[in-house]
Amino acid sequence: MTHRQILEVLAGLIAALFTALLSTTIVTTALPTIIGDLKGTQTQYAWVITTALLANAASTPIWGKLADLFNKKVLVQTAIVLFVVGTGIAGFAHNVPVLLAGRVVEGIGMGGVTALVVAIIGSIIPPRDRGRYAGYTGAAMAVSMSGGPLLGGVIVDSPLGWRWCFFVCLPLAVIALILLQRTLRIPTERKDGVSIDWWGATLLAAGVSVLLIWVSFAGKPGYYDFISKESALYVGVGVALLIAMVIVETKVKSPIIPLHIVTEKTTGLAIIASVAVGVGLFGATTFLGQYFQTARGHSPTIAGFLTIPMVAGMLIASIGSGRLIARFGRWKPFIVAGAALLVIGFGLLSTIDHATSLQLVGVYIAVVGVGVGCLMQNLVLAVQNTVSVKNIGAASSSVAFFRTFGGAIGVSVLGSILASRVTTLSAEGFAGLGIDTGAAGGGNLDLNALPAPIATIIRTAYGDATGRLFLVACLVAVITLVCVILIPNAPLRTTIDIQKPGEVGDQEPAELDEQKPAEVGERSEAVTEAVKV
Structure with missing residues (x-):
């Protein structure tokens, strides 16, 4: 495929990926308002994120397996439709249980989009060139995952209200459907005896x-x-x-998860690293919006603006690392550097409290953003380089599954740690005022309805408790660093498929080019003709 043909396909894929990821992050700065309006608790706060991530994680392997068996275009469009349905349910929710139900449906659609986008890219672009285009998808992920809080804050503070944090994703999803219908052309592989x-x-x-x-x-x-x-x-x-x-x-x-793929050394280590990335990325950053609003007293819009350093870090790192990998063919230094920066960034964030300079917090989250930008797509690239095209959906979705699963675990565990720590610190503050209570951390999050002295104690408790979350994330990021150091530094092949299905691509690119040139040529011509049609 020509560069222009690939960009045309990527336009629709990136639009779908952007929309799905945006729905995850756009609610982070809106959650304090949403939970306060729906009379929810700290536990339900965490579960608004967790339910979507759980449904995403549980469905990702299924979508990945379907991608290896059926038409990927129909599957990704189906996933987008499910996402739209779930988003609509969440937007019209009148209580927390209905909101959680909508997030489940939304998460299933998100799982399909995230799994199928990487599977389609892996099916049409050789690993050596994939870094160039992975930069574009990484940029979309960076903007959606870090820019979402900014957009969510603006919407919440506007006359539209928090429900439009869900509704705004609907037109974007429709645009993605139209783009994919017009640009994506992948031959349908009909297989007999298919079973799920x-x-x-x-x-x-x-x-x-x-x-x-x-x-x-x-x-x-x-x-x-x-x-x-x-x-x-x-x-x-x-x-x-x-x-x-x-x-x-x-x-x-x-x-559903081929054990011979996930137990291969590169894939296995990448999966463990992805779990740790998910814990740090989704688990820790979910509570940044709550820190800026609840602990520091800023509006949702300002809280969104305060996440811009992370946006910039992820954007620069994802695009820059992708282009450098495509140019030099070396990927391992970038994931090792990314993991190291993740450890450093979370370590610095573990020192914050209710009075930390916001300029310092901005520097810390920028370091985290650069680390994540170097890691996310390049870990998938390392795995795709070791598997054949027929297994690329299962391999890619396995990495995505464990990353999302790590995120869901991270949100739940860190949410529990936060609630417990806030309860303890709040009780200590109340004791100083002569108030005998130990249940402040799990109650209603609408601080505006509380007397000023009580609200101040709770805000201070949230600010001082947040650092502990990032300390846990830092310890988990150390696991990521160890895993990426141990991943074999296999050269990126220049062909779309490897010589033998399931064989690790440890040959030099020049050797790979000499393998089965007729088959490679026929496959490339078939894909090109399909795109033309």
Whole structure:
């Protein structure tokens, strides 16, 4: 495919990806207002993010497997339609349960979009050239994931109200549908005897859900401790379901997560690193909007503006690293540098409290943004370089699944830590005023309805508790750094497919060019003709 043809396809793919990711982040600065309006709690605050991420994670492997079996264009359009339906439900929600239901449907659509976009890109662009175009997708992810809070803050402070944080995504999704219909042309591969591993998918979703429910409520007042009979029951059931899933995957013909792919060294290490990235990215940054508003007293719009340094960091790093990788063919230095910056950035953020200079906070989150920009797409690139085209959907979706799963775990765990820490600090503050209560952290988040002295104590508690979240994220980021250092530094191949399906591409690019030139040529001509049609 020519550069122009690839850009035409990318236009629709990036529009879809941008819309899906925007829906995740646009609500972060709006959440304090949303939860206050719907009379929600800190636990429900975290679950507005967690439900979407859980549905996203649980459905991603299914979408990835479908991408290896059926027409990717129809699948990505179906995912966008599901996303639109879920967004509409969330926008019209009159209470938190309905909002969470809409987020589940929305998350299923998001899982399809994120899995299929990387699978389609991997099907039409050789790994050596993929870094150039991964920069564009990385830029879209950077703007949507970090610019979303800014847009959400502006919308909340405008006469439109918080519901338009959901509705604004609808026209963008329609535009993505139109662009994909006009530009995306991928030949349909009809395969006989196709089967979907529904048992494996069900066990995977159930196991992940049980573990997320456990971490969401463990350690919170009125529920159960981390070390208790209830915790043992939840963990036991969750682990048992996941073990059953692994057993099923070893026996079925078309496993939802092919074990021979995820246990390959590069893919396995990238998956572990992606879990850690998800914990840090989704888990820690979800609470930045709450820090700027609840702890520092800024409006949603100002809170959004305060995230701009992260936008800039992710944007520059994703585009810059992608172009440099395409030019020099070296990818590992960028992911190692990104992981190191992630550790440094979260380490610096672990020192913030309710009185930290906002200029310093801006510098810290910019460092985190650069680290994430160097990591996210390049980890997927490293994995795609080791698998054949027929397995690229499953491999890419596996990385996306574990990154999103890590994000869901991160939001739940860090939300629990925040609620518990705020409860403790608030109780200490109330004791100084002679007020005997220990349940301040889990109540209604509408601080404007509270007396000024009480609101000040709670704001201070949120500010001082936030640093602990980033300390946990820093420790998890260390795992990412270790994993990316251990990933084999395989050269990027210059062909779309490898010589033998499932074989790790450890040959030099020049050697790969000499392998099966007739087949490569026929495949390239077929794709080009399909695009022309």
